[in-house]
Amino acid sequence: xxxxxxxxxxxxxxxxxxxxRTLAGDRDAYRVLVDRYSLxxxxxxxxxxxxxxxxxxxxxxxxxRAYQKLKQFAGNSNFGTWVYRITANYAIDRIRQxxxxxxxxxxxxxxxNDGVEVDPVAWVQDPAASPExxxxxxxxxxxxxxxxxxxxxxxxxxxVMRHWDGCAIEEIAAVLKSNSNATKNTVFRAVAKLRxxxxxxxxxxxxxxxxxxxx
Amino acid sequence: MSHMTEEELxxxxxxxxxxxxRFASHLNGCQVCRREMERIEAVFAALDGIPVPxxxxxxxRRVWQxxxxxxxxxxxxxxxxxxxxxxxxxxxxxxxxxxxxxxxxRFTKKNGPEEIADAGKVRERVLVVAVGDHLGxxxxxxxxxxxxxxxxxxxxVNISAQQKRAEDLLEENRLYRQTAKxxxxxxxxxxxDELEPILLDIANxxxxxxxxxxxxxxxxxxAKGILLKVRVVHQDLRRRPGNTALPPAQSxxxxxxxxxx
Numbered sequence: 001x002x003x004x005x006x007x008x009x010x011x012x013x014x015x016x017x018x019x020x021r022t023l024a025g026d027r028d029a030y031r032v033l034v035d036r037y038s039l040x041x042x043x044x045x046x047x048x049x050x051x052x053x054x055x056x057x058x059x060x061x062x063x064x065r066a067y068q069k070l071k072q073f074a075g076n077s078n079f080g081t082w083v084y085r086i087t088a089n090y091a092i093d094r095i096r097q098x099x100x101x102x103x104x105x106x107x108x109x110x111x112x113n114d115g116v117e118v119d120p121v122a123w124v125q126d127p128a129a130s131p132e133x134x135x136x137x138x139x140x141x142x143x144x145x146x147x148x149x150x151x152x153x154x155x156x157x158x159x160v161m162r163h164w165d166g167c168a169i170e171e172i173a174a175v176l177k178s179n180s181n182a183t184k185n186t187v188f189r190a191v192a193k194l195r196x197x198x199x200x201x202x203x204x205x206x207x208x209x210x211x212x213x214x215x
Numbered sequence: 216m217s218h219m220t221e222e223e224l225x226x227x228x229x230x231x232x233x234x235x236x237r238f239a240s241h242l243n244g245c246q247v248c249r250r251e252m253e254r255i256e257a258v259f260a261a262l263d264g265i266p267v268p269x270x271x272x273x274x275x276r277r278v279w280q281x282x283x284x285x286x287x288x289x290x291x292x293x294x295x296x297x298x299x300x301x302x303x304x305x306x307x308x309x310x311x312x313x314x315x316x317x318x319x320x321r322f323t324k325k326n327g328p329e330e331i332a333d334a335g336k337v338r339e340r341v342l343v344v345a346v347g348d349h350l351g352x353x354x355x356x357x358x359x360x361x362x363x364x365x366x367x368x369x370x371x372v373n374i375s376a377q378q379k380r381a382e383d384l385l386e387e388n389r390l391y392r393q394t395a396k397x398x399x400x401x402x403x404x405x406x407x408d409e410l411e412p413i414l415l416d417i418a419n420x421x422x423x424x425x426x427x428x429x430x431x432x433x434x435x436x437x438a439k440g441i442l443l444k445v446r447v448v449h450q451d452l453r454r455r456p457g458n459t460a461l462p463p464a465q466s467x468x469x470x471x472x473x474x475x476x
Contacts, residue, residue: 027286028376031279038275043267052268060281067286144261162229163262169231184231188222195221195258 011036015079023070034063037080041087047160048091050145058094062087084165088157088175095153140201147197154178155190162187216241219248224255276363343452346391346403349384350449353410356380356417357442360433365426372429374420381417388414406448409441 014032021029038059045055045062066073066083073082148156154176161167161175173183219227219238226232227242242248271277356377365372392407413436420428436442 025288027283027288028380030286031283034279034282035275038278039270042270042274046267047265052270056270056274056278060278063278063282064285067282140261141265144265148262148265159262163259184226187229188225191225191255191258192221194262195254198258198261199254 011080012078019070019073019079022067030063030067033066033079033083037083038063040080041083044084044087044160044165045091047164048088048156049095050149054094058087058091062090065090081171085171085175088161092153092157092175095156099153143198143201144194147194150197151190151193154186155193158183158186159190159194218245219251221251221255224248224252228252228255273364273366346395346407347449347452349387349391350445350452352380353384353388353414354442354445354449356384357413357436357445360417360429360436361442363429365429369426371423372426373423374417374429375422378417378420378422381414385411385414385418402451403448406441406444409439410445413439413441 015036018029018032022033041059041062042055045058046052049055049058062083066086069086073079148159151159157175158172161172162169169180169183169187172187173180176183176186178186216237219241223232223238227235227238232238242252359377363372388407388411392404392411395404395407413432416432416435420432424432
């Protein structure tokens with residue numbers, strides 16, 4: 001993980017004391033940890049779920065689960081890293097559940113005329129929205145959000161943990177309950193899908209152009 | 216070398232390749248691959264453009280309000296309290312002081328000036344460790360008041376947790392204030408003197424108070440600048456030579472204070 005809020009030595013010491021006091025029956029000591037990590041976990045949860053209300057619920061549930069499992073933690077690693085993993089695990093379960101429900105509800109609409117499932121990336125590449133029409137950055141942001149929504153829960157988790165939080169492949173693999181090679185492939189698939197979904201849009205191409213030699 | 220695949224480019228960007236040197240020199244000389252890399256970079260740049268909405272300054276407080284009623288009480292086994300590292304440190308420190316006091320009595324002249332000076336140092340050491348812990352916990356209570364704002368439309372603010380802690384701190388505060396005066400530590404004595412009415416105020420408040428009452432306590436904390444004074448004295452204690460042990464747990468603090476009075 002990048003140098004995050006949970007990494008400083010000072011925090012690690014005070015976190016360990018707060019955990020110890022909580023385990024000794026001082027419930028208020030747990031509040032120190034909630035105060036310290038809520039926002040940090042919210043960012044992760046929002047990027048994974050794409051919804052602020054859902055992200056808030058994910059953070060609450062993650063802290064409840066961490067409290068229940070606090071004995072298992074027992075100072076083996078950094079509390080911030082540990083609760084981050086719990087949040088990612090819960091968020092991925094929740095996205096899977098949500099996708100399952102959405103698929104059940106939307107199944108008839110997602111089939112083409114011959115009954116074959118449409119590639120989700122194609123939903124983003126809406127023919128009605130020509131690349132040149134998408135000029136505003138708000139529109140591009142919406143398209144990126146849509147593109148992220150087409151990723152599988154594992155791909156989305158992998159790209160969020162890797163890109164925004166700088167997690168090592170092994171850390172992502174632990175959350176995905178996978179191995180390093182499979183996780184690298186998941187990251188690769190996520191980037192490739194996003195690229196495929198975004199490249200048709202003018203503003204995205206402009207970004208690429210501004211970054212280098214693209215013409 | 217033929218052009219790099221998309222997978223190789225992403226692996227290179229992420230530092231997840233063993234052929235870094237070879238890919239780097241290829242990228243230097245191959246415009247096609249560089250363009251591909253720029254397109255991949257643009258994906259990540261686009262991701263960075265997605266804002267995360269601000270959940271509000273009181274987000275952590277909201278999370279706590281939601282979860283705290285659902286947190287079951289944790290009952291530590293009796294041996295856990297004995298083995299708690301902070302308690303062990305405190306017990307160790309006290310044991311060391313007792314041994315030191317015994318050795319001083321055993322090997323120095325009775326009532327000699329050196330013995331009196333050493334005994335004074337021991338007393339000061341105990342005071343530094345115990346008061347440091349007391350000030351740290353007082354600071355937390357004051358900060359919870361200073362950093363909390365009642366929500367709009369909120370009729371009552373629950374301060375039962377802070378009130379209970381203020382009650383515990385109040386008794387200790389009186390003992391430390393008397394000891395500090397006796398030891399001639401004027402700054403500490405005056406700070407503890409000013410802290411006492413604030414703790415009393417919180418301890419004597421009902422479990423739930425109105426936002427106006429809450430703001431009244433906040434104003435009294437701010438008016439006296441007590442939070443800053445507590446921090447300054449606390450920092451000063453930390454810097455005193457020989458203050459290397461962890462502060463003792465609450466019950467040990469009270470015991471050590473009682474032993475001195």
